[in-house]
Amino acid sequence: MLSSLSPPTPSLVNRNRCPVNETGRLSLPKSSKLLIGPRRTGYSSSRLRMSTGxxxxxxxxxxxxxxxxxxxxxxxxxxxxxxxxxxxxxxxxxxxxxxxxxxxxxxxxxxxxxxxxxxxxxxxxxxxxxxxxxxxxxxxxxxxxxxxxxxxxxxxxxxxxxxxxxxxxxLHELLVDVVNDRIKYCLSHVAGDAEECAVCAGTGKCKLY
The missing domain is CATH 3.40.50.1400 (Rossmann fold)
Incomplete structure (x- = not known):
């Protein structure tokens, strides 16, 4: 379905930015741009805890x-x-x-x-x-x-x-790649350089109006 998506660029996932510590978890530097977790997104931390009820x-x-x-x-x-x-x-x-x-x-x-x-x-x-x-x-x-x-x-x-x-x-940096890939692929289809992707196949929706 998403086979047209480009693989993540190395700059987003290299070990210098997201090193793995001894426990096997990602150890994100404070300067990381990945917007994850309650502090950066405003999600309630209580919502993310495992229910014990x-x-x-x-x-x-x-x-x-x-x-x-x-x-x-x-x-x-x-x-x-x-x-x-x-x-x-x-x-x-x-x-x-x-x-x-x-x-x-x-x-x-x-x-x-x-x-x-x-x-x-x-x-x-x-x-x-x-x-x-x-x-x-x-x-x-x-x-x-x-x-x-x-x-x-x-x-x-x-x-x-x-x-x-x-x-x-x-909000996650990798979603930028997903959205950008979709835009570029649809424009390629409109230009006649690519077939319909699996998302649009058979709908006829991917066209200029």
Missing amino acids: NGGVGMNPPGGVGEKDGVIIVDHGSRRRESNLMLNEFVNMFRDKTGYPIVEPAHMELAEPSIRDAFGACVRQGAIRVIVSPFFLFPGRHWHQDIPALTAEAAKDHPGVSYIVAAPLG
């Missing part, structure tokens, strides 16, 4: 995804089947790229699988902690209210399984 015992590594973690990538959901299927493709890409063993798609509304469905699927595969990652750009009402409420409701069916609703994509 479901009786979770926290047996997974706190700083990374472990084999007993389940990851749910949740988007809004659409009445358009093709849009929903693209989330499945992204989840496959994410699973292949990260190597995480338990990754499930979910739609907040309008389509299945729901957050409840995905939560249950993670638990059936052995997850004792579930990380819900909203496939949204910015922290609007769905991130503040709807997704946490739906996740809390799903967790009631699985006492002892802890969960966290992670931050949305937010």
Whole structure:
């Protein structure tokens, strides 16, 4: 689906800017331009903590995804089947790229699988902690209210399984590359130098008006 995207430029991911310390975590210098975490984005730090209200015992590594973690990538959901299927493709890409063993798609509304469905699927595969990652750009009402409420409701069916609703994509330098790549590819298509990308294929939307 995103095969047209250019790989990240070395300047954004080289070890001088993002060295890995002895624990295996990224050690970001204070001057880093990556806009992550509550301090730079204004996200509430309490929103990013793992919920303890479901009786979770926290047996997974706190700083990374472990084999007993389940990851749910949740988007809004659409009445358009093709849009929903693209989330499945992204989840496959994410699973292949990260190597995480338990990754499930979910739609907040309008389509299945729901957050409840995905939560249950993670638990059936052995997850004792579930990380819900909203496939949204910015922290609007769905991130503040709807997704946490739906996740809390799903967790009631699985006492002892802890969960966290992670931050949305937010402001990140790599998103600049994604947006720029999309713009350049669409202009190449309009100029007759490239086929429609997987996102626009069959829609006829990528044209000058």
